[in-house]
Amino acid sequence: MQIAGLGHTICAPMRDKVRIGYGQGFWGDSILGPIRLIREGPLDYLALDYLAEVTMSIMQKLRSRNPKAGFASDFVTLLGRVLPEVHQKGIKVIANAGGVNPSACLDAVLELARKQGIKGLKVGIIDGDDILSRIPALLASGHPLANMDDGRALSAVQDRLLSANVYIGAFAVAECLRQGAQIVIGGRLTDPALVAGPMIHEFGWQPTDFDKLAAGTIAGHIAECGAQCTGGNFTGWRDVKDFVRIGYPIIEGSEDGTFVVTKHEGTGGLINRETVISQLLYEMGDPRRYLGPDCTADFTSAKIEAVGKDRVQLSGIKGGAPTDTYKVSLSYQNGFKTTGQLTVSGPDAVAKAKLCADIVWGRLALDGCTFTENEKLVEIVGAGVCHEGIVKPCDPPEVVLRLSVKCNDEARVDRFGMEVVPLVTSGPPGVTGFAGGRPKATDIVGYWPALLNKHQVQTRVRVEVT
Amino acid sequence: MAKVKLASFAFARSGDKGDGSNVGIFVKNAADYELLKKVLTVDAVKRHFHGICKGEITRYEAPNMLALNFLLRDSLGGGGSESLKTDAQGKTHGLALLEMEVER
Numbered sequence: 001m002q003i004a005g006l007g008h009t010i011c012a013p014m015r016d017k018v019r020i021g022y023g024q025g026f027w028g029d030s031i032l033g034p035i036r037l038i039r040e041g042p043l044d045y046l047a048l049d050y051l052a053e054v055t056m057s058i059m060q061k062l063r064s065r066n067p068k069a070g071f072a073s074d075f076v077t078l079l080g081r082v083l084p085e086v087h088q089k090g091i092k093v094i095a096n097a098g099g100v101n102p103s104a105c106l107d108a109v110l111e112l113a114r115k116q117g118i119k120g121l122k123v124g125i126i127d128g129d130d131i132l133s134r135i136p137a138l139l140a141s142g143h144p145l146a147n148m149d150d151g152r153a154l155s156a157v158q159d160r161l162l163s164a165n166v167y168i169g170a171f172a173v174a175e176c177l178r179q180g181a182q183i184v185i186g187g188r189l190t191d192p193a194l195v196a197g198p199m200i201h202e203f204g205w206q207p208t209d210f211d212k213l214a215a216g217t218i219a220g221h222i223a224e225c226g227a228q229c230t231g232g233n234f235t236g237w238r239d240v241k242d243f244v245r246i247g248y249p250i251i252e253g254s255e256d257g258t259f260v261v262t263k264h265e266g267t268g269g270l271i272n273r274e275t276v277i278s279q280l281l282y283e284m285g286d287p288r289r290y291l292g293p294d295c296t297a298d299f300t301s302a303k304i305e306a307v308g309k310d311r312v313q314l315s316g317i318k319g320g321a322p323t324d325t326y327k328v329s330l331s332y333q334n335g336f337k338t339t340g341q342l343t344v345s346g347p348d349a350v351a352k353a354k355l356c357a358d359i360v361w362g363r364l365a366l367d368g369c370t371f372t373e374n375e376k377l378v379e380i381v382g383a384g385v386c387h388e389g390i391v392k393p394c395d396p397p398e399v400v401l402r403l404s405v406k407c408n409d410e411a412r413v414d415r416f417g418m419e420v421v422p423l424v425t426s427g428p429p430g431v432t433g434f435a436g437g438r439p440k441a442t443d444i445v446g447y448w449p450a451l452l453n454k455h456q457v458q459t460r461v462r463v464e465v466t
Numbered sequence: 467m468a469k470v471k472l473a474s475f476a477f478a479r480s481g482d483k484g485d486g487s488n489v490g491i492f493v494k495n496a497a498d499y500e501l502l503k504k505v506l507t508v509d510a511v512k513r514h515f516h517g518i519c520k521g522e523i524t525r526y527e528a529p530n531m532l533a534l535n536f537l538l539r540d541s542l543g544g545g546g547s548e549s550l551k552t553d554a555q556g557k558t559h560g561l562a563l564l565e566m567e568v569e570r
Contacts, residue, residue: 054547149484233557235477235564274477274494277531281490283481284535287528300528337550377543377550385551386558389517390565404550445547449484 018202020195020219020251024048024095025226027055027072031081033226033248038082038091041264043250046086047194048095049224050075056188057162057331057445059099060132068108070101071185076108079183087118092182094173094197096189100163102127105185106464113466121466124181126172128459129188131328131452132164138456145328145450157332157448164330166452169293169322170216171207172459173197179463188329190293192220195251203255207294214297214319215257217290221297222261222279222314223249229261229279230310231269242268247310258315260307271310280304293326295319325451334446336413337406340420341381343433345398352428353380353401359427360403360419369415377404400433406444413441467569475570476502478560483537485545486521487556489563492533498570499532505568511536514566518559536563 021043023034027050037043050072063070075097079086086093098105102125113121131138135158138145145154145164165188174197176184184197196216199205205212222229229249231240240246247267252260261276263269280299284290287299301318344353357378364370382399384391405416417439424431472478475498478491491506493499508523515523521539528535542556543549553559 233479235473235479235560274492277492277533278477278479278490280531281479281488281492281528281533281535283483284488284490284526285483285537287526287533287535300530302530304530334548339550379552381552386553387518387562387565390514390562402552406548406550447484447546447548 015202016254018044018198018253020045020047020198020223020253022047022049022195022223022226022249022251024050025224025228026050026052027074029226031074031078034078035082036267037248037250037264038085038089040267043091045198046091046093047223048075048093048097049191049194050095050097051099051188053329053331053447054445056100056165056329059101060163063101068104071099071105071108072097075105076112079109079112083113083116083118087121087182090182092177092184092198094184094194096186096194098125098127098185098187100130100165100187102185102187109183109185110464110466118466121182122180122463123183123185124176124179124461124463126168126176126184126186126189126459126461128457129166129168129186130164131166131457132161135161135164138452143452143456145330145452148449148451154330154448154450157446160332160334162331162333162445164328166457167293167327167329168459169193170196170200170213171294172461174200176461176463177201179461181463191224192217192292193294195220195223196294199253202253210295210319210321211317212257213295215259215314215317216253217292217295217297217319218280218299218302218314218317219251219253219259221290222276223251225279225282227269228282229276230263230271231275234270234275234278236274240270244268257317258313260311260313262311271312273304273306273312276304276312291323291327293322295322324454326454326457328450328452330448330450332446332448334444335406335408336410336441337404337444338413338417338439338441339402339404340417340439341433342401342420342423342431343398344401345430345432346396348395349397349399349430350380350383350395352430353399356401356423356427356431357403359423363419364416367415369412371405371407371412371416375405375407379404410441417441469567470570471564472566472568473564476564478564480556480558480560482542482545482555485542486537486539487541487559489536489538489559490533491560491563492531494532496532499529501568501570502534503527506534511563514563515541515559518562
């Protein structure tokens with residue numbers, strides 16, 4: 001990791017243990033997660049993830065309409081509720097809330113702090129991840145940014161690109177902390193970097209400490225979906241107590257890379273070997289070779305032990321050198337889609353729902369509007385849609401008919417949207433539950449993963465004070 | 467030996483990986499792990515997911531977690547925001563695997 005103008009300096013460990021809470025697993029996660037992490041027990045750092053592939057394209061659109069937009073405004077809303085407490089307790093906040101406009105996010109946070117009369121708050125930003133404007137130059141200089149999944153050349157979608165962001169690692173976070181920031185705002189930082197960054201900063205880990213960096217990465221992976229490691233989405237859900245007050249995860253990290261996954265005492269949820277292993281396996285590819293910007297991590301090297309109530313320790317983690325490329329996430333406009341839903345009551349709910357679908361396609365065809373098999377989907381929710389081919393056919397007392405289409409022609413998608421509601425009065429009996437007006441065409445955002453040589457990326461850190 | 471659902475002794479989690487999903491499944495003791503490795507062949511998982519997975523399946527082992535991880539390619543009807551499916555991210559595929567019945 002190159003940090004322009006600033007080498008990563010060796011610093012002595014500042015403390016034995018560091019407590020890093022993860023309060024936001026995605027843009028739209030509950031605001032109670034971070035608020036309760038701050039209020040219900042001790043915490044050194046608060047990590048917050050606001051980004052997903054689709055999020056970046058939405059933010060680029062917002063910024064194109066308003067140069068002061070394009071970041072996760074939810075982050076500023078959260079700080080509006082907790083900033084005095086965060087500042088007074090000295091909790092450091094690391095968030096990738098900057099989206100495609102970290103400097104606008106910085107301005108919004110500084111303005112909020114000044115409004116709240118908070119003096120001496122240091123807020124830092126990391127940028128350099130957004131390479132959308134550099135794409136023509138990169139292609140011209142021999143960086144193909146070919147699709148990692150199917151090898152296609154970027155020229156196939158270049159005129160439709162919406163966003164292009166490099167996944168930045170943990171050393172940029174550590175550098176921002178070294179420069180004194182209490183609030184660190186990044187763009188497309190990897191989710192695990194929000195946890196590994198503070199560990200690097202606190203323990204003085206070096207870029208070649210691959211085992212420790214792998215431990216920090218795995219700690220971040222466990223925590224990065226918030227409550228998904230503390231009992232959320234757990235298939236042993238009957239053992240989980242008090243979902244209402246579910247505690248968000250806290251990583252207690254040590255200098256040697258050993259860490260404990262825990263949560264504040266008295267909160268709901270559950271942390272045991274099974275809830276932690278569940279999350280270790282989430283979105284996993286080859287568990288022996290998890291690729292990140294700072295290291296590769298071997299998930300099979302971890303020793304996983306329950307060491308107390310709601311406390312699971314991971315130790316012995318092994319890692320290796322990272323590759324010489326960064327992963328790049330690009331998105332592009334890839335047509336339009338929409339979905340309409342109606343409730344169909346019994347008797348004969350499934351048969352009537354199937355008839356309803358046929359009526360819609362038939363009426364559209366009468367008006368010259370057709371969709372290929374790949375462009376349409378009929379789902380009879382309640383009759384085994386999620387586990388198709390696995391659950392036995394059944395005749396539930398009612399179902400939800402879910403009709404969807406996609407294609408490159410926005411007008412055709414909107415024409416479909418006009419033909420769903422009329423079923424209530426012109427189809428079989430017992431069709432109800434329509435809400436929200438006509439389904440309208442929305443953009444399909446295509447995802448284009450690619451690789452880029454690390455020498456092409458320079459991250460920059462800037463810290464401002466109120 | 468009796469026929470039981472994997473759900474009676476195993477745990478699972480799933481999510482999206484491009485246009486496919488991953489399903490991680492694990493158990494709590496070594497004997498069950500041996501059973502899991504024996505019954506959950508790539509072919510058996512492919513048959514189980516015939517209505518969902520249209521592509522290749524890859525299996526990985528993680529013995530420290532007593533876990534197997536399966537990559538199910540082409541199982542989301544396009545993946546990400548291109549999918550029209552209600553479960554566009556394969557969130558329910560873990561529970562789908564736990565529905566499988568095995569002799570135990």
